[in-house]
Structures are given as C-alpha cells and as structure tokens.
Amino acid sequence: MALPEDVPVVPLRHWGRWVSGVVILALLVGLGSAMADAQILYEDVPGFFSADVMIDGLVNTVVLAVVAQAAAVVLGVVVALMRRSANPVARWVAWVYIWIFRGVPVLLQILLWYNLALVFKTISVPIPFTDAHLIDTPTNALITAFVAALLGLGLNESAYMAEIVRAGLNSVDPGQLEAAKAIGMTPATTLRRVVLPQAMRVIIPPTGNDFINMLKGTSMASVIGFLELIHAANNISSRNLEIMETLLAAAAWYMIVVSVASVGQYYLERAFGAADRVDRGLTPWSRVARSFRTPPTVRS
Amino acid sequence: MESTPLVRAHGVRKSYGRTEVLRGVDMTVEQGQVVCLLGPSGAGKSTFLRCINHLETVDAGQIWVDSKPVGFRLRGGKLHELREREAAAQRRAIGMVFQRFNLFPHRTAVQNVAEGPVHVQGVNRRQAHEQALALLDRVGLADKAGSYPRQLSGGQQQRVAIARALAMRPKLMLFDEPTSALDPELVGEVLEVMVDLAREGMTMIVVTHEVGFAREVADHVVFMVDGAVVETGPPSQVLDDPQQPRTRQFLAKVL
Ligand SMILES: Nc1ncnc2c1ncn2[C@@H]1O[C@H](COP(=O)(O)OP(=O)(O)O)[C@@H](O)[C@H]1O
Numbered sequence A: 001m002a003l004p005e006d007v008p009v010v011p012l013r014h015w016g017r018w019v020s021g022v023v024i025l026a027l028l029v030g031l032g033s034a035m036a037d038a039q040i041l042y043e044d045v046p047g048f049f050s051a052d053v054m055i056d057g058l059v060n061t062v063v064l065a066v067v068a069q070a071a072a073v074v075l076g077v078v079v080a081l082m083r084r085s086a087n088p089v090a091r092w093v094a095w096v097y098i099w100i101f102r103g104v105p106v107l108l109q110i111l112l113w114y115n116l117a118l119v120f121k122t123i124s125v126p127i128p129f130t131d132a133h134l135i136d137t138p139t140n141a142l143i144t145a146f147v148a149a150l151l152g153l154g155l156n157e158s159a160y161m162a163e164i165v166r167a168g169l170n171s172v173d174p175g176q177l178e179a180a181k182a183i184g185m186t187p188a189t190t191l192r193r194v195v196l197p198q199a200m201r202v203i204i205p206p207t208g209n210d211f212i213n214m215l216k217g218t219s220m221a222s223v224i225g226f227l228e229l230i231h232a233a234n235n236i237s238s239r240n241l242e243i244m245e246t247l248l249a250a251a252a253w254y255m256i257v258v259s260v261a262s263v264g265q266y267y268l269e270r271a272f273g274a275a276d277r278v279d280r281g282l283t284p285w286s287r288v289a290r291s292f293r294t295p296p297t298v299r300s
Numbered sequence B: 001m002e003s004t005p006l007v008r009a010h011g012v013r014k015s016y017g018r019t020e021v022l023r024g025v026d027m028t029v030e031q032g033q034v035v036c037l038l039g040p041s042g043a044g045k046s047t048f049l050r051c052i053n054h055l056e057t058v059d060a061g062q063i064w065v066d067s068k069p070v071g072f073r074l075r076g077g078k079l080h081e082l083r084e085r086e087a088a089a090q091r092r093a094i095g096m097v098f099q100r101f102n103l104f105p106h107r108t109a110v111q112n113v114a115e116g117p118v119h120v121q122g123v124n125r126r127q128a129h130e131q132a133l134a135l136l137d138r139v140g141l142a143d144k145a146g147s148y149p150r151q152l153s154g155g156q157q158q159r160v161a162i163a164r165a166l167a168m169r170p171k172l173m174l175f176d177e178p179t180s181a182l183d184p185e186l187v188g189e190v191l192e193v194m195v196d197l198a199r200e201g202m203t204m205i206v207v208t209h210e211v212g213f214a215r216e217v218a219d220h221v222v223f224m225v226d227g228a229v230v231e232t233g234p235p236s237q238v239l240d241d242p243q244q245p246r247t248r249q250f251l252a253k254v255l
C-alpha cells in the first residue's frame, strides 16, 4: 500500500495542563479571599518591616549566619583533612568530633554554651610552667548570647561541612595527586593548587544550601535573648500584641535574605564549576539584556 | 674515570598484601640511555616505574638516582626515610608521563606546563610563561597554549603532559605506556616527540608495547614477567633473537 504524500497532523492535546491550571486558580482565589477576611492589619506590616528594632534584628541575623558559616567552612576543611590523614589519632579525633557535633540538636548546643557559667565560673587557660594565663575571664563576660549562638550554630555546621568537604576531596581523580607529586609538589601546595580547586565544584552547591539553612537557623538564638529577626518581632508584638503582623514582617525579611543568598550561590557555582567548560553559557541577567539588544532570531 | 650510572636499582621487592608484585628487580641506566621496559600486563612494570620516583615505597632493595637513594637520605652510614616534603623535592629531578595524561583540567595547556616552575621551583611568572610557550612549541602545540585539556585530543594532551614534565628540567624521564590510551592515528605524534627527546640525550625509561619505537631508540630492552626481569639486552638481541620462551611468546603476540 502506498503512503499518501501529505497526511494532516493532529497535535497531542494536553488536557492535564488545563485541568490542573483551573484547579490551582480556584484554590488561589479561595486562599486570597480567606486572607482578605482574616483579621490581619496589613497596613501595619510595612511599618514593622522597617522598624529600627527589626533592622537591628536583620543585621544581627546576617552577621551571625555569615560568621558562623565562615567558621564552619574553615573548621570543616580542617576536620575533613584530619579524617583523610595518615595519622590514626587525627582520624579518630575527627570522627568523634563529627559524631558529637552532628549528633546533638543545635538548639540544645546553643543552650549548653549559653549556660556554661552554671558549671564553670571562670574560663582560664594557664600557660604551662608559669603563673601567667592566656585567658582568665569570668564565663559570663566571655559567653555572650552572640558567642553562645555562634558556637552552637558554627560547631554543628562545621561537622556537616567536614562531610561535604570530604566528599569534595574524594571526588578528585587520584591521578591528579600523582601528577602533582610527579612534578615535585609538596602536599600543601597540591591541596591548594590542584585538589581544592577541583573539589570546589562538589563542595559549593551543598554549602550554599547549608548557608540558607544557617540564615534561618539563627532564629534559634531567640531563645537565649539574642536580638535576631524573630526576637525583634516578639519585641514589637509584646507591646502592641500584633503577633501575626510582626511575624509576617520577619518572614518577608527571611525571604529576601534567602533570595539574595540563592543568587550569590548561583554566581559562585558558575565561577568555580565552569572554569574548564568550553561554553560557560549566559547568566539569566545577560540573557535578558541580550534579548533587548539583538532581535530574536527565528530558528530554521 | 668511570661514570656512575644515573639509575641503579638492585633487589627491588614490593608486595601488595600477600601478592608479591616485584621479586628482586635489578636495573642500571647510564646517563643519556633509553631503556624500554616490556612485558605482559600485570608484570609489575608500572609498579617498578612508580618506585623509581617514590610514588610507591619499596619493601626491600634500593634504588639510586643521580647517586642519591630514592626516598632516603644517606647520613652516618645509614639511610634515613624522607618526609613527604623532602621526597617531593627529590622527585623534581625526575619527570613522569602517565598513560592517562593526568593534566590539570582546570588549567590551560600553558598553565599546566608553567605550574611546576611557578609553584614548585618559584620561577617568576612571566619567565615561566615564556618557557612554557617555548616547550609547547617544541612539542608542536604553540597554537594550543590557551586551550583547556578537554578541548584537546588525546595525542595533544599527552604532548602537553610531556612538556609539563620537561618544564622541571628533569635528569630522568619516566614514561608509563604513554601511547596506550590513544587512538591509533594519534600514537605517531607522541612517539615522534619522544624520539626527538631521546636524540637530544635525555635519559629515559619507557614502559611500552610499541616494539617499533623500542627498536629505533632503545639502548637496552628489559623484558619483565611476574615481577622479575627475564631477559635484558640491546633491542637487536631481545627483540629479534629472544632467548627465553616467555619473551618469544610475548613478542609473537604484540608484533
Ligand atoms: N595499589 C595496588 N594495590 C594492590 N595491587 C596492586 C596495586 N597496584 C598494582 N597492583 C597489582 O600489582 C600487579 C602489577 O601491577 P602493575 O605494576 O600495574 O603491572 P603492569 O604495569 O606491568 O601491567 C598487578 O597484579 C596489579 O593487580
């Protein structure tokens, strides 16, 4: 049987897309009318959003998250290297470190650090064979709410970072180490010039994820009275009882900060992931910019 | 005056767990000589080569390169084991080329070549870059200086790897099956570079299955089986008139 030359084509109909679209639209309308009926003074939210105490809370949140994450990255690299060390003592110490700091809940770690003064009145580090001390301070003066939160969040995160870094180091081809050795590189230079740059590709995405978690995890410091976003919101609502309104303002700040961090992660991944890639591709911004500059071409 | 050989190995033994991979290997390589190491897969050729630049430690026996014990320092009539940093310094005099190239993928060809001079020897950047370009030119890749390894063919990558090793101005070059991972049509360009190198007087130990190359440039051919040297001599003898049945069997297969 001969086939006719030009048979008409009927494209596939995507009924599912239409049905799901209608369902979602209906749900959104329902939610919208419920929120409109809710007893929330929406007009007050912008004021809380930009209140002085809220801005203080925002700054403290970001500073705590950045310092804790930075400390965690440095500690994580050290612990990861210890886990791969030839020295069995170092390996064992690293394993126990991860076991403890990953095992105990962050909130509990923060509380433990904050209450350290209950068991140690002073913290002192004597210099051996002398009467002098490296540190000799009352615990209360040393462990402020910020320091307790930093220790709790940073040490917990460093245990996770150690595992992330270890996965990154393991991802590098052993042939790379041999090549570095063969040109006479010392272990330290090999790590800096050959291993870490290649491990970054594996390390950065989960680290960005963890940092976003860290930004939100700072909220746990509110229980020890550290002035971060939630504590700031409570501060306002304890006076005017507008609990939902102040919490919404805090939520808006979290969303903004997390969004900024996500954009930062995108560029960091590009910078490290694509050094050897032939075509780096365009960022979303440059794609938009280009669409304004040159007329879109029709694909043939 | 009698010159001391550049490489002297005697009684080299090495085991992985229970399996003895090297069972007392002896080898002498004079300055400027090319030695080709032949033998079936699993004979211990790579392991022996890796012992020469201390990528592996030996269990027994000694290897001396340029009158220095590999992996040790001679002091007070005793051999003291070197720390990793010191071993690294000792390796600088020995270049190595791998079957799978092992170029640094995050650096361009010229950066790969300049890496050692800049970050190991502390040569200034501009000067190292100039030298690297000259070396790339020497292996016929002047136009590929800015390319990343994954933009290069296997043959080109291996030539960059040779240039990277030469950039350290080694006294000895080790090649571990440098053409085995290449498409057949790319083998020639790499062998050509190696032949030139041999002609210029570089001391080389080459593990290879390229009998033609061995016949052309080798001063000595060493045939290894099961961790031991079975037969050794000039190519005309070992390759064309082998005395041992194991050598004959092997050559019948690769020729
Ligand atoms: N790191 C290692 N651990 C255990 N066994 C190894 C290792 N490296 C090599 N071997 C074994 O040693 C023997 C010799 O290997 P190799 O030196 O690579 O031989 P060749 O290069 O001649 O093919 C082989 O049987 C191989 O399986």
Ligand SMILES: [Mg+2]
Binding pocket: B045, B046, B047, B177
């Ligand atoms: Mg081998």
